[in-house]
Amino acid sequence: MEKPFAITLDVGSSLANKTGTWRTYRPQYVDRLPPCNNACPAGENIQEWLFHAESGDYEQAWRALTANNPLPAVMGRVCYHPCETACNRGQLDESVGINSVERFLGDQAIKLGWKFTPPASSSGKQVLVVGAGPSGLSAAYHLARLGHRVTIQEAGPFAGGMMRFGIPKYRLPRDVLDAEVQRILDLGVVLQLNTKVENIEQTMKDSGFDAAFLAVGAHIAKRAYIPAADSARMLDAMQVLRGMEDEEKPMLGRRVVVYGGGNTALDVARTAKRLGATDAIIVYRRTREKMPAHDFEVEEALQEGIMIKWLSTIKNMSDEGTLTVEKMALDATGFPQPTGEFETLESDSLVLALGQDVDLSLLNGVPGLEIKDGVVQVGTNMMTGRAGIFAGGDMVPSERTVTVAIGHGKKAARNIDAWLRGETYAPAPKHALAEFDKLNTWYYDDAPKMVRPTLDLARRQSTFEEVVGGLDESTALFEARRCLSCGNCFECDNCYGVCPDNAVIKLGPGNRFEFNYDYCKGCGICRTECPCGAIVMVPETI
Amino acid sequence: MTATTIKFYQTGTHTVGNRLLDPEHRSVQADMRRTNSLNSGHRACQGCGEALGARYAIDAAMQATDNQLIAANATGCLEVFSTPYPETSWQIPWIHSLFGNTAAVATGIAAAMRVKGRSDVRVVAQGGDGGTTDIGFGCLSGMFERNDDVLYICYDNEAYMNTGVQRSSATPGAARTATTPAVGDAPGNVFGQGKNLPLIAMAHEIPYVATAIVSELRDLEAKVKRAMEIRGARYIHVFVPCPLGWGTNSWDTIHIARLAKETGVFPVFEAERDRIVSVSKIRKQLPVEAYLRPQRRFAHLFSPTPNTEAIAHIQALADRNIRRFGLVDPAAETAVAAPVATGNP
Ligand SMILES: Cc1ncc(C[n+]2csc(CCOP(=O)(O)OP(=O)(O)O)c2C)c(N)n1
Ligand code: SF4
Ligand SMILES: [Mg+2]
Numbered sequence: 049m050e051k052p053f054a055i056t057l058d059v060g061s062s063l064a065n066k067t068g069t070w071r072t073y074r075p076q077y078v079d080r081l082p083p084c085n086n087a088c089p090a091g092e093n094i095q096e097w098l099f100h101a102e103s104g105d106y107e108q109a110w111r112a113l114t115a116n117n118p119l120p121a122v123m124g125r126v127c128y129h130p131c132e133t134a135c136n137r138g139q140l141d142e143s144v145g146i147n148s149v150e151r152f153l154g155d156q157a158i159k160l161g162w163k164f165t166p167p168a169s170s171s172g173k174q175v176l177v178v179g180a181g182p183s184g185l186s187a188a189y190h191l192a193r194l195g196h197r198v199t200i201q202e203a204g205p206f207a208g209g210m211m212r213f214g215i216p217k218y219r220l221p222r223d224v225l226d227a228e229v230q231r232i233l234d235l236g237v238v239l240q241l242n243t244k245v246e247n248i249e250q251t252m253k254d255s256g257f258d259a260a261f262l263a264v265g266a267h268i269a270k271r272a273y274i275p276a277a278d279s280a281r282m283l284d285a286m287q288v289l290r291g292m293e294d295e296e297k298p299m300l301g302r303r304v305v306v307y308g309g310g311n312t313a314l315d316v317a318r319t320a321k322r323l324g325a326t327d328a329i330i331v332y333r334r335t336r337e338k339m340p341a342h343d344f345e346v347e348e349a350l351q352e353g354i355m356i357k358w359l360s361t362i363k364n365m366s367d368e369g370t371l372t373v374e375k376m377a378l379d380a381t382g383f384p385q386p387t388g389e390f391e392t393l394e395s396d397s398l399v400l401a402l403g404q405d406v407d408l409s410l411l412n413g414v415p416g417l418e419i420k421d422g423v424v425q426v427g428t429n430m431m432t433g434r435a436g437i438f439a440g441g442d443m444v445p446s447e448r449t450v451t452v453a454i455g456h457g458k459k460a461a462r463n464i465d466a467w468l469r470g471e472t473y474a475p476a477p478k479h480a481l482a483e484f485d486k487l488n489t490w491y492y493d494d495a496p497k498m499v500r501p502t503l504d505l506a507r508r509q510s511t512f513e514e515v516v517g518g519l520d521e522s523t524a525l526f527e528a529r530r531c532l533s534c535g536n537c538f539e540c541d542n543c544y545g546v547c548p549d550n551a552v553i554k555l556g557p558g559n560r561f562e563f564n565y566d567y568c569k570g571c572g573i574c575r576t577e578c579p580c581g582a583i584v585m586v587p588e589t590i
Numbered sequence: 591m592t593a594t595t596i597k598f599y600q601t602g603t604h605t606v607g608n609r610l611l612d613p614e615h616r617s618v619q620a621d622m623r624r625t626n627s628l629n630s631g632h633r634a635c636q637g638c639g640e641a642l643g644a645r646y647a648i649d650a651a652m653q654a655t656d657n658q659l660i661a662a663n664a665t666g667c668l669e670v671f672s673t674p675y676p677e678t679s680w681q682i683p684w685i686h687s688l689f690g691n692t693a694a695v696a697t698g699i700a701a702a703m704r705v706k707g708r709s710d711v712r713v714v715a716q717g718g719d720g721g722t723t724d725i726g727f728g729c730l731s732g733m734f735e736r737n738d739d740v741l742y743i744c745y746d747n748e749a750y751m752n753t754g755v756q757r758s759s760a761t762p763g764a765a766r767t768a769t770t771p772a773v774g775d776a777p778g779n780v781f782g783q784g785k786n787l788p789l790i791a792m793a794h795e796i797p798y799v800a801t802a803i804v805s806e807l808r809d810l811e812a813k814v815k816r817a818m819e820i821r822g823a824r825y826i827h828v829f830v831p832c833p834l835g836w837g838t839n840s841w842d843t844i845h846i847a848r849l850a851k852e853t854g855v856f857p858v859f860e861a862e863r864d865r866i867v868s869v870s871k872i873r874k875q876l877p878v879e880a881y882l883r884p885q886r887r888f889a890h891l892f893s894p895t896p897n898t899e900a901i902a903h904i905q906a907l908a909d910r911n912i913r914r915f916g917l918v919d920p921a922a923e924t925a926v927a928a929p930v931a932t933g934n935p
Contacts, residue, residue: 541607
C-alpha cells in the first residue's frame with residue numbers, strides 16, 4: 049500500500065495489545081444467597097420473584113414464587129415473614145414488604161384465574177398424603193407436579209388444617225384459602241374428606257400406595273389441671289376455633305377469660321370479642337417480653353381492647369365462673385414463681401390455650417418408628433424410621449408455623465420423589481450469603497415502606513372482616529422495586545459502564561454480562577461499583 | 591440539569607443503566623451500540639479515571655452528533671496511552687499535534703469544516719489539566735474569546751501525570767507531587783495558588799461551561815449532550831481520579847470521585863455565559879477527611895502526626911464551595927458513614 053509522507057507502518061488498532069496480561073486479580077460474576085431466601089422456611093426464591101414483579105410481570109413472579117410455595121395468598125396473610133426480619137434493606141431504611149407483595153401476587157392469581165402447569169408425564173407411582181393441612185397440601189402439590197398420583201385423606205370435613213381451624217377468618221378469609229386449595233386439587237390431586245386413617249400400614253397395603261407422607265398436625269389441646277365445679281364453663285382453644293367453622297358458633301358469654309400466652313390465646317380472645325364479649329381477658333403466667341405470641345398480634349389485640357393479666361396463674365374455677373388467680377413474680381433466672389397472693393376474676397367461660405399435642409394413633413403397630421416428646425422423629429430426608437413413610441408439619445419436631453409446615457411438605461415431596469426412583473435427593477449447594485457489607489448502597493434510592501391498610505377499630509371489634517388489607521398495583525410495584533437484589537445481578541449495567549477498558553461484554557436483556565479477559569486489567573472498579581455484590585475478585589494463578 | 595427524574599428505588603437514578611427504563615431514557619454507556627470511542631487495548635493504568643472520563647464524554651458526543659465528530663488531543667496521558675505508533679485506540683477521527691496548542695488545532699478544524707460547508711461535523715478538543723490550565727491556556731483563552739465552535743474538554747487529574755506527577759496549576763493545596771514533596775513546614779503543594787478554570791471560562795462569557803465527575807455518569811452525559819446542542823465555544827471540566835498519581839486503589843477510582851463531590855471538594859455545576867444555571871447537590875455530606883484519607887498524596891496530613899491546620903484549610907475550601915455554589919440542599923439528609931467500604935480486591 050502506498051503510504052503518506054513519513055509514514056512507514058500501517059495503522060493498527062490497540063486491540064492488538066492484550067492488556068489482560070497485566071492482571072493479577074480477575075473479576076468473576078457470582079450469585080449469592082439473599083438473606084430473605086436464606087430465612088424463608090418454605091425455601092422461596094424471594095429475590096427471584098421480586099425481580100419479575102419489579103418489571104410488572106406479576107404472572108411470571110407468581111410462577112417463580114409457586115415453584116416453591118403453592119399458597120401465596122395464604123402466606124401473604126398468615127406468614128410471620130422471617131424474610132423481612134432478615135432483609136438487608138432493613139439496615140438501610142426499612143425491610144422490603146415481601147409479605148405484602150406476596151399477598152398481592154396471590155390475590156392477583158385468584159382474581160385472574162392463573163393455574164399451575166400440570167406435569168409433562170406421569171411416574172405411575174401412587175402416594176398417600178395423610179392430612180390436608182399446609183404440610184400435606186404442600187407435599188401433594190409438589191408430588192403432583194413431579195408426576196406422581198396423589199391422594200389426600202383428611203379426617204375432618206374441610207381441607208386446610210390449622211389454616212382453617214387455627215387461624216380466624218379476620219386473618220385469613222376462607223374464600224382465599226378455598227381458592228388456593230382448589231388450584232392444587234385441579235392438578236389432579238384426589239382429596240378424601242372425613243376419612244380418618246386408623247392404621248397407616250393397612251391403608252397403604254389395601255390401596256397400593258408406594259409411599260406415604262404423614263402430616264396430621266397437632267390438634268389435641270393440652271389441658272392444665274384446674275379444679276372446677278361441675279357446671280363451670282371451661283373449653284379449650286381448639287374447640288372454640290374449630291367451632292367457628294360450624295353453623296352454630298361457640299357460646300362464650302360476655303366475660304371470657306383465655307389462659308395462655310401464644311398466638312392461639314390471642315386468636316381466641318380476639319374471636320371472643322367479635323362474638324360479642326364485652327371483656328376478653330388473657331391470663332398469662334409470664335411477662336410480655338416472654339410471651340411467645342408475635343408482637344404485631346399482641347399489638348392488634350390490645351388495640352381491639354383485649355386485656356392481658358401478666359404474671360398470673362389460674363388456680364380454680366367455681367360454679368359461677370369465679371376464677372381464683374395467683375400472682376406470680378419472676379425469680380432471678382426470669383422464671384415465674386408463685387407469690388401466695390390471690391385475687392378473683394369473674395368469668396362466663398374459661399378457654400385454655402396451652403398448646404396442642406399430636407394424635408399419633410394412626411401409627412400404632414408401625415415397626416421402626418421413633419417417637420420422642422410426643423412427636424415423630426424423622427431424618428434429614430423427612431423419612432420416619434419406617435422406609436417409605438415420611439412425616440412433616442406439627443407432628444415432627446419443629447417450630448409450629450404454617451410456613452415451616454409448607455417447607456416440610458416441599459422437602460418431603462422431593463425426597464419421596466427420589467426415594468421412589470431408588471435415588472437420594474441431593475439439594476443444590478447453597479451460595480455464600482449476600483451480607484449487607486457486600487452491597488454498594490450508594491446506588492439505592494431512599495424509599496419508605498408501603499404500609500398495608502387496616503380495618504377501622506369498630507369493625508374489628510364486631511365483625512370477622514379481614515383486619516389487614518392488601519396493597520394495590522402501584523403500591524405493590526413500588527414495594528417490589530425496593531428490593532436491593534442482594535447478591536444477584538439485576539442488570540443495572542454498572543459493570544458495563546464503569547470499566548475503563550471496555551472489558552465487560554453486555555449480552556443483552558436477561559443474559560447478563562461476561563468479562564473480556566483479553567483486555568480486563570483487573571482494576572476491580574466493577575467489583576466496587578456493583579450495587580448488589582455480584583462480582584468477586586479472585587487472584588490469578590501465574 | 592437534564593438527568594432523568596424517574597425514580598426506581600432499587601437502582602435509583604444512580605446506576606449506569608436500568609432494565610426498567612425505556613431504552614431511549616437510558617445512558618449512552620448502557621447502550622450495547624455505544625461507540626467505545628476509546629477502545630480496549632489502551633495502555634492506561636489499571637483503574638484510570640481519565641480513560642473512563644474520555645470514553646464517557648466522547649461516546650456521548652458521538653451519539654449527540656450522529657457520529658460526525660473530530661477530536662483534537664493535547665499531549666498527555668490520554669494521548670500517549672491511546673496512540674503508541676502505529677496503534678490507536680480511537681474509533682473516531684482524531685489528531686494530536688502538540689502539548690499546548692490543542693485549542694488552536696481544534697479551532698482550525700472547525701474553520702476548515704465551515705469552509706467546506708460541513709456544519710454537521712462537530713469538533714472537540716481535549717487534554718489534561720496541565721495542557722489546559724498551564725501550557726495551553728493562551729490558545730484556549732483565544733478560542734473562548736473568538737467564540738470558536740469547539741467543545742473543549744479538560745480531564746483534570748490535578749497534575750502532570752504523563753511525565754511523572756509534577757504539580758500543575760490545578761494541583762490542590764497540600765497535595766504531594768514530584769515537584770511539591772511532603773517535606774518542610776508546609777509539606778506538599780502551597781495553598782492559595784492555582785487556577786479555577788471553569789470560573790475563568792465563565793469570565794469569558796462563552797455560551798456554556800460545566801463541571802462533571804466520573805462518578806456521575808448521567809450528569810456528565812447530559813452536559814456533553816447539552817454542549818453539543820450549542821454553537822460557539824463551550825467548556826467542560828471533568829474531574830478524573832488518577833490511582834497512580836494520587837496513590838489510591840485502582841478499584842476506588844469512582845468511589846474517590848464520589849467522595850470529592852460529597853465532601854464539597856469538587857463542585858459539580860453548569861453555567862450559561864457568566865451565570866450558574868444548575869448545581870448537582872451533595873447527597874450525603876461528608877467531612878473532607880473521608881476524601882483525603884484514602885489518598886497517599888495526602889498521607890502526610892495524617893501521619894506521623896495529624897496536620898489539623900492543613901485539613902482545616904481544605905475543609906474551609908470545601909465549605910466555601912458548598913456556600914458559594916449552594917451544594918447542600920437544606921432539606922437533604924446529612925452525613926452518615928462513608929458510602930462504601932472498600933478493601934483489597
Ligand atoms: C512543550 C512540551 N513541554 C513538555 C512536554 C512533556 N509533557 C508531555 S505530557 C506532559 C504532562 C501532561 O500533563 P496533563 O496535561 O495534566 O495531562 P495528564 O498526563 O496528567 O493527563 C508533559 C509535561 C511536552 N510534550 N511538550
Ligand atoms: S432487599 Fe430484596 S433480596 Fe435483599 S433481603 Fe430484602 S427482599 Fe431479599
Ligand atoms: Mg493531568
